[in-house]
Amino acid sequence: MASANFIDHIKIFIKSGNGGAGSVHFRRERFLPKGGPDGGNGGNGGNIIVQGNNNLHTLLHLKYKKHIKAKNGSPGQGSNKYGDNADDIYIQVPLGTVMRDAENNEVISEIVKHNQKFILAKGGKGGLGNTNFKTSTRQAPRYAQPGLPGEEKWVVFELKLLADIGLVGLPNVGKSSLLSVLSAAKPKIANYPFTSLIPSIGVIKYYDNSFVMSDIPGIIKGASKGKGLGTKFLRHIERNAVLLFIIDAEVDSIKDTYNVLLNELKNYSSDLLYKDKLLAISKSDLLDQEMIDEITNNDLPKDIDFIFISSHTKNGLNELKNKLWKLIN
Ligand SMILES: Nc1nc2c(ncn2[C@@H]2O[C@H](COP(=O)(O)OP(=O)(O)OP(=O)(O)O)[C@@H](O)[C@H]2O)c(=O)[nH]1
Ligand SMILES: [Mg+2]
The missing domain is CATH 3.40.50.300 (P-loop containing nucleotide triphosphate hydrolases)
Known part of the structure:
Protein backbone atom coordinates (compact mmCIF):
# COMPACT_ATOMS: atom_id res chain seq x y z
CA MET A 1 0.00 0.00 0.00
CA ALA A 2 1.24 3.44 -0.86
CA SER A 3 0.75 4.87 2.56
CA ALA A 4 1.15 3.27 5.94
CA ASN A 5 -1.92 5.09 7.20
CA PHE A 6 -4.42 4.01 4.64
CA ILE A 7 -5.04 0.31 4.91
CA ASP A 8 -7.76 -1.07 2.69
CA HIS A 9 -6.84 -4.73 2.36
CA ILE A 10 -6.07 -7.09 5.18
CA LYS A 11 -6.17 -10.80 5.92
CA ILE A 12 -7.08 -12.15 9.33
CA PHE A 13 -7.44 -15.62 10.78
CA ILE A 14 -10.63 -15.80 12.78
CA LYS A 15 -11.88 -18.49 15.08
CA SER A 16 -15.07 -18.61 17.07
CA GLY A 17 -15.11 -20.38 20.42
CA ASN A 18 -15.87 -24.06 20.91
CA GLY A 19 -18.93 -25.03 22.83
CA GLY A 20 -18.33 -26.19 26.40
CA ALA A 21 -18.85 -29.88 27.11
CA GLY A 22 -22.00 -31.07 28.80
CA SER A 23 -21.36 -32.49 32.23
CA VAL A 24 -21.71 -36.11 33.37
CA HIS A 25 -22.62 -35.83 37.01
CA PHE A 26 -24.88 -37.49 39.56
CA ARG A 27 -26.69 -36.02 42.46
CA ARG A 28 -25.07 -36.87 45.73
CA GLU A 29 -27.27 -36.64 48.74
CA ARG A 30 -26.69 -38.10 52.12
CA PHE A 31 -29.52 -40.55 52.34
CA LEU A 32 -29.93 -41.11 48.63
CA PRO A 33 -27.37 -43.66 47.49
CA LYS A 34 -28.56 -43.53 43.91
CA GLY A 35 -29.03 -39.88 43.00
CA GLY A 36 -30.14 -39.14 39.46
CA PRO A 37 -28.07 -37.43 36.77
CA ASP A 38 -27.63 -33.69 37.23
CA GLY A 39 -24.92 -32.76 34.72
CA GLY A 40 -25.64 -29.32 33.21
CA ASN A 41 -25.17 -28.13 29.65
CA GLY A 42 -22.01 -26.56 28.36
CA GLY A 43 -22.02 -22.87 27.39
CA ASN A 44 -21.84 -21.69 23.79
CA GLY A 45 -18.56 -20.56 22.27
CA GLY A 46 -18.19 -16.85 21.46
CA ASN A 47 -19.16 -15.60 18.00
CA ILE A 48 -16.93 -13.43 15.86
CA ILE A 49 -19.09 -10.57 14.63
CA VAL A 50 -18.26 -7.71 12.26
CA GLN A 51 -19.97 -4.42 12.89
CA GLY A 52 -20.18 -1.31 10.72
CA ASN A 53 -18.82 1.87 12.26
CA ASN A 54 -19.15 5.15 10.39
CA ASN A 55 -16.36 6.75 12.38
CA LEU A 56 -13.82 4.48 10.74
CA HIS A 57 -12.44 5.16 7.28
CA THR A 58 -9.65 2.64 6.96
CA LEU A 59 -8.76 -0.83 8.18
CA LEU A 60 -5.61 0.51 9.84
CA HIS A 61 -6.79 -0.49 13.33
CA LEU A 62 -6.74 -4.13 12.20
CA LYS A 63 -3.30 -4.01 10.65
CA TYR A 64 -1.49 -5.89 13.41
CA LYS A 65 -4.32 -8.26 14.23
CA LYS A 66 -3.36 -11.41 12.40
CA HIS A 67 -5.55 -13.63 14.56
CA ILE A 68 -8.85 -12.90 16.22
CA LYS A 69 -10.23 -15.62 18.44
CA ALA A 70 -13.27 -15.85 20.67
CA LYS A 71 -13.22 -17.83 23.91
CA ASN A 72 -14.72 -21.26 24.40
CA GLY A 73 -17.92 -21.85 26.30
CA SER A 74 -17.47 -23.19 29.83
CA PRO A 75 -18.29 -26.81 30.57
CA GLY A 76 -21.50 -27.67 32.34
CA GLN A 77 -21.37 -28.71 35.99
CA GLY A 78 -23.21 -30.78 38.51
CA SER A 79 -26.44 -29.60 40.12
CA ASN A 80 -27.63 -28.83 36.59
CA LYS A 81 -25.39 -25.82 36.45
CA TYR A 82 -24.99 -24.46 32.94
CA GLY A 83 -21.59 -23.46 31.68
CA ASP A 84 -21.23 -19.76 30.84
CA ASN A 85 -21.53 -18.64 27.23
CA ALA A 86 -18.32 -17.01 26.04
CA ASP A 87 -18.43 -13.33 25.08
CA ASP A 88 -18.79 -12.43 21.41
CA ILE A 89 -15.90 -10.62 19.80
CA TYR A 90 -16.78 -7.59 17.69
CA ILE A 91 -14.61 -6.46 14.78
CA GLN A 92 -15.40 -2.85 13.93
CA VAL A 93 -15.10 -2.00 10.25
CA PRO A 94 -15.70 1.09 8.12
CA LEU A 95 -18.75 1.17 5.88
CA GLY A 96 -17.98 -0.35 2.51
CA THR A 97 -15.98 -3.27 3.90
CA VAL A 98 -16.35 -6.50 1.99
CA MET A 99 -15.29 -9.80 3.56
CA ARG A 100 -14.17 -12.74 1.51
CA ASP A 101 -13.21 -16.27 2.33
CA ALA A 102 -9.48 -16.24 1.60
CA GLU A 103 -9.58 -19.83 0.40
CA ASN A 104 -12.08 -19.49 -2.46
CA ASN A 105 -12.39 -15.71 -2.67
CA GLU A 106 -16.15 -15.90 -2.21
CA VAL A 107 -17.86 -12.89 -0.71
CA ILE A 108 -19.06 -13.70 2.79
CA SER A 109 -20.64 -10.38 3.61
CA GLU A 110 -20.56 -6.68 3.03
CA ILE A 111 -21.07 -3.95 5.59
CA VAL A 112 -22.73 -0.78 4.33
CA LYS A 113 -24.58 0.63 7.35
CA HIS A 114 -23.58 1.97 10.73
CA ASN A 115 -24.04 -0.72 13.39
CA GLN A 116 -24.86 -3.36 10.77
CA LYS A 117 -23.76 -6.72 12.13
CA PHE A 118 -22.85 -10.00 10.59
CA ILE A 119 -21.66 -13.19 12.28
CA LEU A 120 -18.43 -14.12 10.53
CA ALA A 121 -17.87 -17.23 12.60
CA LYS A 122 -20.49 -18.76 14.81
CA GLY A 123 -19.49 -20.06 18.21
CA GLY A 124 -19.93 -23.80 18.75
CA LYS A 125 -23.02 -24.86 20.66
CA GLY A 126 -22.50 -26.14 24.16
CA GLY A 127 -23.06 -29.88 24.70
CA LEU A 128 -26.04 -31.21 26.63
CA GLY A 129 -25.35 -32.51 30.12
CA ASN A 130 -26.34 -36.02 31.12
CA THR A 131 -29.55 -34.77 32.75
CA ASN A 132 -30.97 -34.59 29.25
CA PHE A 133 -30.41 -38.25 28.53
CA LYS A 134 -32.31 -39.75 31.39
CA THR A 135 -35.11 -42.05 30.19
CA SER A 136 -37.35 -44.55 31.93
CA THR A 137 -35.04 -47.38 30.97
CA ARG A 138 -31.81 -45.47 31.48
CA GLN A 139 -31.89 -43.82 34.87
CA ALA A 140 -28.19 -43.05 35.10
CA PRO A 141 -26.77 -42.10 31.72
CA ARG A 142 -23.02 -41.90 31.90
CA TYR A 143 -22.58 -39.72 28.89
CA ALA A 144 -23.06 -36.12 27.86
CA GLN A 145 -22.49 -34.29 24.57
CA PRO A 146 -19.18 -32.66 23.88
CA GLY A 147 -19.43 -29.02 22.83
CA LEU A 148 -19.44 -28.41 19.08
CA PRO A 149 -16.31 -26.87 17.64
CA GLY A 150 -16.25 -23.22 16.57
CA GLU A 151 -15.54 -22.17 13.00
CA GLU A 152 -12.18 -21.03 11.77
CA LYS A 153 -11.08 -19.45 8.54
CA TRP A 154 -8.86 -16.86 6.93
CA VAL A 155 -10.89 -13.84 5.94
CA VAL A 156 -9.87 -11.05 3.59
CA PHE A 157 -11.23 -7.64 4.57
CA GLU A 158 -11.39 -5.20 1.72
CA LEU A 159 -12.56 -1.63 1.94
CA LYS A 160 -14.34 -0.01 -0.96
CA LEU A 161 -15.16 3.57 -0.17
CA LEU A 162 -18.81 4.38 -0.60
CA ALA A 163 -19.22 7.52 -2.63
CA ASP A 164 -21.62 8.73 -5.28
N1 LIG B 1 -4.65 27.32 -12.83
C1 LIG B 1 -5.23 26.36 -12.14
N2 LIG B 1 -4.47 25.48 -11.44
C2 LIG B 1 -5.11 24.51 -10.74
C3 LIG B 1 -6.53 24.40 -10.72
N3 LIG B 1 -6.85 23.34 -9.95
C4 LIG B 1 -5.68 22.82 -9.50
N4 LIG B 1 -4.63 23.53 -9.95
C5 LIG B 1 -3.21 23.30 -9.64
O1 LIG B 1 -2.81 22.05 -10.16
C6 LIG B 1 -1.84 21.44 -9.30
C7 LIG B 1 -2.26 20.03 -8.95
O2 LIG B 1 -3.44 20.09 -8.18
P1 LIG B 1 -3.95 18.84 -7.32
O3 LIG B 1 -5.34 19.19 -6.88
O4 LIG B 1 -2.96 18.46 -6.29
O5 LIG B 1 -4.01 17.73 -8.45
P2 LIG B 1 -4.36 16.17 -8.34
O6 LIG B 1 -5.07 15.80 -9.58
O7 LIG B 1 -5.06 15.90 -7.07
O8 LIG B 1 -2.91 15.56 -8.35
P3 LIG B 1 -2.43 14.10 -7.82
O9 LIG B 1 -2.93 13.95 -6.44
O10 LIG B 1 -0.95 14.22 -7.85
O11 LIG B 1 -2.96 13.13 -8.77
C8 LIG B 1 -1.72 22.35 -8.10
O12 LIG B 1 -0.57 23.17 -8.27
C9 LIG B 1 -2.99 23.18 -8.15
O13 LIG B 1 -2.84 24.46 -7.58
C10 LIG B 1 -7.29 25.35 -11.46
O14 LIG B 1 -8.52 25.34 -11.52
N5 LIG B 1 -6.58 26.28 -12.15
MG1 LIG C 1 -4.48 14.72 -5.52
Whole structure:
Protein backbone atom coordinates (compact mmCIF):
# COMPACT_ATOMS: atom_id res chain seq x y z
CA MET A 1 0.00 0.00 0.00
CA ALA A 2 1.24 3.44 -0.86
CA SER A 3 0.75 4.87 2.56
CA ALA A 4 1.15 3.27 5.94
CA ASN A 5 -1.92 5.09 7.20
CA PHE A 6 -4.42 4.01 4.64
CA ILE A 7 -5.04 0.31 4.91
CA ASP A 8 -7.76 -1.07 2.69
CA HIS A 9 -6.84 -4.73 2.36
CA ILE A 10 -6.07 -7.09 5.18
CA LYS A 11 -6.17 -10.80 5.92
CA ILE A 12 -7.08 -12.15 9.33
CA PHE A 13 -7.44 -15.62 10.78
CA ILE A 14 -10.63 -15.80 12.78
CA LYS A 15 -11.88 -18.49 15.08
CA SER A 16 -15.07 -18.61 17.07
CA GLY A 17 -15.11 -20.38 20.42
CA ASN A 18 -15.87 -24.06 20.91
CA GLY A 19 -18.93 -25.03 22.83
CA GLY A 20 -18.33 -26.19 26.40
CA ALA A 21 -18.85 -29.88 27.11
CA GLY A 22 -22.00 -31.07 28.80
CA SER A 23 -21.36 -32.49 32.23
CA VAL A 24 -21.71 -36.11 33.37
CA HIS A 25 -22.62 -35.83 37.01
CA PHE A 26 -24.88 -37.49 39.56
CA ARG A 27 -26.69 -36.02 42.46
CA ARG A 28 -25.07 -36.87 45.73
CA GLU A 29 -27.27 -36.64 48.74
CA ARG A 30 -26.69 -38.10 52.12
CA PHE A 31 -29.52 -40.55 52.34
CA LEU A 32 -29.93 -41.11 48.63
CA PRO A 33 -27.37 -43.66 47.49
CA LYS A 34 -28.56 -43.53 43.91
CA GLY A 35 -29.03 -39.88 43.00
CA GLY A 36 -30.14 -39.14 39.46
CA PRO A 37 -28.07 -37.43 36.77
CA ASP A 38 -27.63 -33.69 37.23
CA GLY A 39 -24.92 -32.76 34.72
CA GLY A 40 -25.64 -29.32 33.21
CA ASN A 41 -25.17 -28.13 29.65
CA GLY A 42 -22.01 -26.56 28.36
CA GLY A 43 -22.02 -22.87 27.39
CA ASN A 44 -21.84 -21.69 23.79
CA GLY A 45 -18.56 -20.56 22.27
CA GLY A 46 -18.19 -16.85 21.46
CA ASN A 47 -19.16 -15.60 18.00
CA ILE A 48 -16.93 -13.43 15.86
CA ILE A 49 -19.09 -10.57 14.63
CA VAL A 50 -18.26 -7.71 12.26
CA GLN A 51 -19.97 -4.42 12.89
CA GLY A 52 -20.18 -1.31 10.72
CA ASN A 53 -18.82 1.87 12.26
CA ASN A 54 -19.15 5.15 10.39
CA ASN A 55 -16.36 6.75 12.38
CA LEU A 56 -13.82 4.48 10.74
CA HIS A 57 -12.44 5.16 7.28
CA THR A 58 -9.65 2.64 6.96
CA LEU A 59 -8.76 -0.83 8.18
CA LEU A 60 -5.61 0.51 9.84
CA HIS A 61 -6.79 -0.49 13.33
CA LEU A 62 -6.74 -4.13 12.20
CA LYS A 63 -3.30 -4.01 10.65
CA TYR A 64 -1.49 -5.89 13.41
CA LYS A 65 -4.32 -8.26 14.23
CA LYS A 66 -3.36 -11.41 12.40
CA HIS A 67 -5.55 -13.63 14.56
CA ILE A 68 -8.85 -12.90 16.22
CA LYS A 69 -10.23 -15.62 18.44
CA ALA A 70 -13.27 -15.85 20.67
CA LYS A 71 -13.22 -17.83 23.91
CA ASN A 72 -14.72 -21.26 24.40
CA GLY A 73 -17.92 -21.85 26.30
CA SER A 74 -17.47 -23.19 29.83
CA PRO A 75 -18.29 -26.81 30.57
CA GLY A 76 -21.50 -27.67 32.34
CA GLN A 77 -21.37 -28.71 35.99
CA GLY A 78 -23.21 -30.78 38.51
CA SER A 79 -26.44 -29.60 40.12
CA ASN A 80 -27.63 -28.83 36.59
CA LYS A 81 -25.39 -25.82 36.45
CA TYR A 82 -24.99 -24.46 32.94
CA GLY A 83 -21.59 -23.46 31.68
CA ASP A 84 -21.23 -19.76 30.84
CA ASN A 85 -21.53 -18.64 27.23
CA ALA A 86 -18.32 -17.01 26.04
CA ASP A 87 -18.43 -13.33 25.08
CA ASP A 88 -18.79 -12.43 21.41
CA ILE A 89 -15.90 -10.62 19.80
CA TYR A 90 -16.78 -7.59 17.69
CA ILE A 91 -14.61 -6.46 14.78
CA GLN A 92 -15.40 -2.85 13.93
CA VAL A 93 -15.10 -2.00 10.25
CA PRO A 94 -15.70 1.09 8.12
CA LEU A 95 -18.75 1.17 5.88
CA GLY A 96 -17.98 -0.35 2.51
CA THR A 97 -15.98 -3.27 3.90
CA VAL A 98 -16.35 -6.50 1.99
CA MET A 99 -15.29 -9.80 3.56
CA ARG A 100 -14.17 -12.74 1.51
CA ASP A 101 -13.21 -16.27 2.33
CA ALA A 102 -9.48 -16.24 1.60
CA GLU A 103 -9.58 -19.83 0.40
CA ASN A 104 -12.08 -19.49 -2.46
CA ASN A 105 -12.39 -15.71 -2.67
CA GLU A 106 -16.15 -15.90 -2.21
CA VAL A 107 -17.86 -12.89 -0.71
CA ILE A 108 -19.06 -13.70 2.79
CA SER A 109 -20.64 -10.38 3.61
CA GLU A 110 -20.56 -6.68 3.03
CA ILE A 111 -21.07 -3.95 5.59
CA VAL A 112 -22.73 -0.78 4.33
CA LYS A 113 -24.58 0.63 7.35
CA HIS A 114 -23.58 1.97 10.73
CA ASN A 115 -24.04 -0.72 13.39
CA GLN A 116 -24.86 -3.36 10.77
CA LYS A 117 -23.76 -6.72 12.13
CA PHE A 118 -22.85 -10.00 10.59
CA ILE A 119 -21.66 -13.19 12.28
CA LEU A 120 -18.43 -14.12 10.53
CA ALA A 121 -17.87 -17.23 12.60
CA LYS A 122 -20.49 -18.76 14.81
CA GLY A 123 -19.49 -20.06 18.21
CA GLY A 124 -19.93 -23.80 18.75
CA LYS A 125 -23.02 -24.86 20.66
CA GLY A 126 -22.50 -26.14 24.16
CA GLY A 127 -23.06 -29.88 24.70
CA LEU A 128 -26.04 -31.21 26.63
CA GLY A 129 -25.35 -32.51 30.12
CA ASN A 130 -26.34 -36.02 31.12
CA THR A 131 -29.55 -34.77 32.75
CA ASN A 132 -30.97 -34.59 29.25
CA PHE A 133 -30.41 -38.25 28.53
CA LYS A 134 -32.31 -39.75 31.39
CA THR A 135 -35.11 -42.05 30.19
CA SER A 136 -37.35 -44.55 31.93
CA THR A 137 -35.04 -47.38 30.97
CA ARG A 138 -31.81 -45.47 31.48
CA GLN A 139 -31.89 -43.82 34.87
CA ALA A 140 -28.19 -43.05 35.10
CA PRO A 141 -26.77 -42.10 31.72
CA ARG A 142 -23.02 -41.90 31.90
CA TYR A 143 -22.58 -39.72 28.89
CA ALA A 144 -23.06 -36.12 27.86
CA GLN A 145 -22.49 -34.29 24.57
CA PRO A 146 -19.18 -32.66 23.88
CA GLY A 147 -19.43 -29.02 22.83
CA LEU A 148 -19.44 -28.41 19.08
CA PRO A 149 -16.31 -26.87 17.64
CA GLY A 150 -16.25 -23.22 16.57
CA GLU A 151 -15.54 -22.17 13.00
CA GLU A 152 -12.18 -21.03 11.77
CA LYS A 153 -11.08 -19.45 8.54
CA TRP A 154 -8.86 -16.86 6.93
CA VAL A 155 -10.89 -13.84 5.94
CA VAL A 156 -9.87 -11.05 3.59
CA PHE A 157 -11.23 -7.64 4.57
CA GLU A 158 -11.39 -5.20 1.72
CA LEU A 159 -12.56 -1.63 1.94
CA LYS A 160 -14.34 -0.01 -0.96
CA LEU A 161 -15.16 3.57 -0.17
CA LEU A 162 -18.81 4.38 -0.60
CA ALA A 163 -19.22 7.52 -2.63
CA ASP A 164 -21.62 8.73 -5.28
CA ILE A 165 -18.99 10.29 -7.49
CA GLY A 166 -15.52 9.01 -8.21
CA LEU A 167 -12.84 11.25 -9.70
CA VAL A 168 -10.73 9.73 -12.45
CA GLY A 169 -7.77 11.50 -13.95
CA LEU A 170 -4.06 11.66 -14.59
CA PRO A 171 -1.89 12.96 -11.76
CA ASN A 172 -1.65 16.71 -11.14
CA VAL A 173 -4.80 17.67 -13.03
CA GLY A 174 -6.59 19.23 -10.06
CA LYS A 175 -8.68 16.37 -8.66
CA SER A 176 -7.87 17.12 -5.03
CA SER A 177 -8.25 20.86 -5.65
CA LEU A 178 -11.75 20.24 -6.94
CA LEU A 179 -12.71 18.11 -3.93
CA SER A 180 -11.31 20.76 -1.61
CA VAL A 181 -13.36 23.60 -3.12
CA LEU A 182 -16.57 21.55 -3.34
CA SER A 183 -16.41 20.02 0.13
CA ALA A 184 -14.83 20.47 3.52
CA ALA A 185 -12.26 17.78 2.76
CA LYS A 186 -8.64 18.91 2.94
CA PRO A 187 -6.64 16.61 0.69
CA LYS A 188 -3.03 17.54 0.01
CA ILE A 189 -2.60 19.70 -3.07
CA ALA A 190 0.67 20.46 -4.83
CA ASN A 191 2.09 21.05 -8.23
CA TYR A 192 3.63 17.66 -8.84
CA PRO A 193 2.27 14.25 -9.82
CA PHE A 194 1.18 11.75 -7.17
CA THR A 195 0.57 14.32 -4.48
CA SER A 196 -2.32 12.18 -3.35
CA LEU A 197 -1.14 8.76 -2.27
CA ILE A 198 -4.35 7.78 -0.57
CA PRO A 199 -8.02 8.26 -1.42
CA SER A 200 -10.04 10.90 0.34
CA ILE A 201 -13.74 11.56 0.40
CA GLY A 202 -15.78 14.69 0.87
CA VAL A 203 -19.43 15.52 1.31
CA ILE A 204 -20.76 18.08 -1.15
CA LYS A 205 -23.78 20.13 -0.11
CA TYR A 206 -26.39 20.57 -2.78
CA TYR A 207 -29.33 22.75 -1.68
CA ASP A 208 -30.95 20.67 1.08
CA ASN A 209 -29.20 17.54 -0.05
CA SER A 210 -25.68 16.28 -0.24
CA PHE A 211 -23.62 13.74 -2.09
CA VAL A 212 -20.24 12.16 -1.59
CA MET A 213 -17.21 12.44 -3.85
CA SER A 214 -14.08 10.34 -3.66
CA ASP A 215 -10.70 11.52 -4.89
CA ILE A 216 -8.33 8.71 -5.71
CA PRO A 217 -4.66 8.95 -6.64
CA GLY A 218 -3.98 9.77 -10.28
CA ILE A 219 -3.68 6.96 -12.79
CA ILE A 220 -1.30 6.97 -15.75
CA LYS A 221 -0.95 5.09 -18.98
CA GLY A 222 0.09 1.55 -18.07
CA ALA A 223 -1.35 1.81 -14.56
CA SER A 224 -3.21 -1.44 -15.10
CA LYS A 225 0.18 -3.05 -15.66
CA GLY A 226 1.52 -1.59 -12.44
CA LYS A 227 2.90 1.78 -13.61
CA GLY A 228 2.73 4.68 -11.19
CA LEU A 229 0.61 3.68 -8.23
CA GLY A 230 -1.11 1.01 -10.32
CA THR A 231 -4.85 0.60 -10.40
CA LYS A 232 -5.49 -0.86 -6.97
CA PHE A 233 -7.24 2.36 -5.99
CA LEU A 234 -9.77 1.80 -8.73
CA ARG A 235 -11.53 -0.59 -6.39
CA HIS A 236 -12.73 2.51 -4.60
CA ILE A 237 -14.65 3.75 -7.60
CA GLU A 238 -16.26 0.38 -8.32
CA ARG A 239 -19.14 1.41 -6.06
CA ASN A 240 -19.45 4.95 -7.32
CA ALA A 241 -22.60 5.62 -9.28
CA VAL A 242 -20.93 8.22 -11.47
CA LEU A 243 -17.39 8.67 -12.70
CA LEU A 244 -16.19 12.21 -13.16
CA PHE A 245 -13.25 12.33 -15.53
CA ILE A 246 -10.95 15.26 -14.93
CA ILE A 247 -8.68 16.28 -17.76
CA ASP A 248 -6.25 19.18 -17.54
CA ALA A 249 -7.10 21.88 -20.11
CA GLU A 250 -3.42 22.08 -20.97
CA VAL A 251 -2.92 18.53 -22.23
CA ASP A 252 -2.01 18.07 -25.89
CA SER A 253 -5.19 16.21 -26.66
CA ILE A 254 -8.23 15.84 -24.47
CA LYS A 255 -9.62 13.13 -26.68
CA ASP A 256 -6.44 11.03 -26.48
CA THR A 257 -6.14 11.53 -22.75
CA TYR A 258 -9.74 10.43 -22.30
CA ASN A 259 -9.03 7.26 -24.25
CA VAL A 260 -5.95 6.52 -22.13
CA LEU A 261 -8.06 6.78 -18.99
CA LEU A 262 -10.87 4.69 -20.42
CA ASN A 263 -8.39 2.04 -21.45
CA GLU A 264 -6.86 1.78 -17.99
CA LEU A 265 -10.33 1.47 -16.48
CA LYS A 266 -11.27 -1.19 -18.98
CA ASN A 267 -8.13 -3.20 -18.21
CA TYR A 268 -9.01 -3.09 -14.55
CA SER A 269 -12.67 -4.00 -14.97
CA SER A 270 -14.88 -3.53 -18.01
CA ASP A 271 -17.83 -2.98 -15.67
CA LEU A 272 -16.46 0.48 -14.96
CA LEU A 273 -17.18 1.53 -18.53
CA TYR A 274 -20.92 1.13 -18.03
CA LYS A 275 -21.17 3.68 -15.29
CA ASP A 276 -22.58 7.14 -15.90
CA LYS A 277 -19.80 9.51 -16.79
CA LEU A 278 -19.11 13.19 -17.07
CA LEU A 279 -16.00 14.95 -18.33
CA ALA A 280 -14.69 18.07 -16.60
CA ILE A 281 -11.93 20.01 -18.29
CA SER A 282 -10.00 21.49 -15.39
CA LYS A 283 -7.89 24.64 -15.02
CA SER A 284 -10.03 26.35 -17.65
CA ASP A 285 -8.85 29.68 -16.22
CA LEU A 286 -5.70 29.05 -18.23
CA LEU A 287 -7.67 29.09 -21.50
CA ASP A 288 -8.97 32.05 -23.49
CA GLN A 289 -12.24 31.88 -25.38
CA GLU A 290 -10.53 30.98 -28.64
CA MET A 291 -8.88 27.96 -27.05
CA ILE A 292 -12.15 26.91 -25.45
CA ASP A 293 -13.87 27.05 -28.84
CA GLU A 294 -11.05 25.14 -30.48
CA ILE A 295 -11.28 22.35 -27.89
CA THR A 296 -15.07 22.28 -28.04
CA ASN A 297 -15.08 21.99 -31.81
CA ASN A 298 -12.18 19.63 -32.42
CA ASP A 299 -10.88 17.89 -29.36
CA LEU A 300 -13.70 16.37 -27.35
CA PRO A 301 -14.72 12.73 -27.13
CA LYS A 302 -18.15 12.16 -28.65
CA ASP A 303 -19.83 9.88 -26.16
CA ILE A 304 -19.66 11.96 -23.01
CA ASP A 305 -21.15 15.19 -21.72
CA PHE A 306 -18.53 17.79 -20.75
CA ILE A 307 -18.01 20.96 -18.80
CA PHE A 308 -15.16 23.46 -18.40
CA ILE A 309 -14.30 24.15 -14.78
CA SER A 310 -11.79 26.00 -12.67
CA SER A 311 -11.18 25.33 -9.00
CA HIS A 312 -9.24 28.59 -8.78
CA THR A 313 -11.92 30.94 -10.18
CA LYS A 314 -14.79 28.51 -9.31
CA ASN A 315 -16.03 28.89 -12.84
CA GLY A 316 -18.40 26.13 -13.88
CA LEU A 317 -18.62 24.59 -10.42
CA ASN A 318 -22.32 25.27 -9.87
CA GLU A 319 -23.20 23.84 -13.23
CA LEU A 320 -20.93 20.87 -12.47
CA LYS A 321 -22.88 20.19 -9.28
CA ASN A 322 -26.18 20.43 -11.18
CA LYS A 323 -24.99 17.92 -13.74
CA LEU A 324 -23.64 15.54 -11.11
CA TRP A 325 -26.83 15.71 -9.10
CA LYS A 326 -28.88 14.87 -12.19
CA LEU A 327 -26.66 11.92 -12.98
CA ILE A 328 -26.85 10.52 -9.46
CA ASN A 329 -30.61 10.76 -9.41
N1 LIG B 1 -4.65 27.32 -12.83
C1 LIG B 1 -5.23 26.36 -12.14
N2 LIG B 1 -4.47 25.48 -11.44
C2 LIG B 1 -5.11 24.51 -10.74
C3 LIG B 1 -6.53 24.40 -10.72
N3 LIG B 1 -6.85 23.34 -9.95
C4 LIG B 1 -5.68 22.82 -9.50
N4 LIG B 1 -4.63 23.53 -9.95
C5 LIG B 1 -3.21 23.30 -9.64
O1 LIG B 1 -2.81 22.05 -10.16
C6 LIG B 1 -1.84 21.44 -9.30
C7 LIG B 1 -2.26 20.03 -8.95
O2 LIG B 1 -3.44 20.09 -8.18
P1 LIG B 1 -3.95 18.84 -7.32
O3 LIG B 1 -5.34 19.19 -6.88
O4 LIG B 1 -2.96 18.46 -6.29
O5 LIG B 1 -4.01 17.73 -8.45
P2 LIG B 1 -4.36 16.17 -8.34
O6 LIG B 1 -5.07 15.80 -9.58
O7 LIG B 1 -5.06 15.90 -7.07
O8 LIG B 1 -2.91 15.56 -8.35
P3 LIG B 1 -2.43 14.10 -7.82
O9 LIG B 1 -2.93 13.95 -6.44
O10 LIG B 1 -0.95 14.22 -7.85
O11 LIG B 1 -2.96 13.13 -8.77
C8 LIG B 1 -1.72 22.35 -8.10
O12 LIG B 1 -0.57 23.17 -8.27
C9 LIG B 1 -2.99 23.18 -8.15
O13 LIG B 1 -2.84 24.46 -7.58
C10 LIG B 1 -7.29 25.35 -11.46
O14 LIG B 1 -8.52 25.34 -11.52
N5 LIG B 1 -6.58 26.28 -12.15
MG1 LIG C 1 -4.48 14.72 -5.52
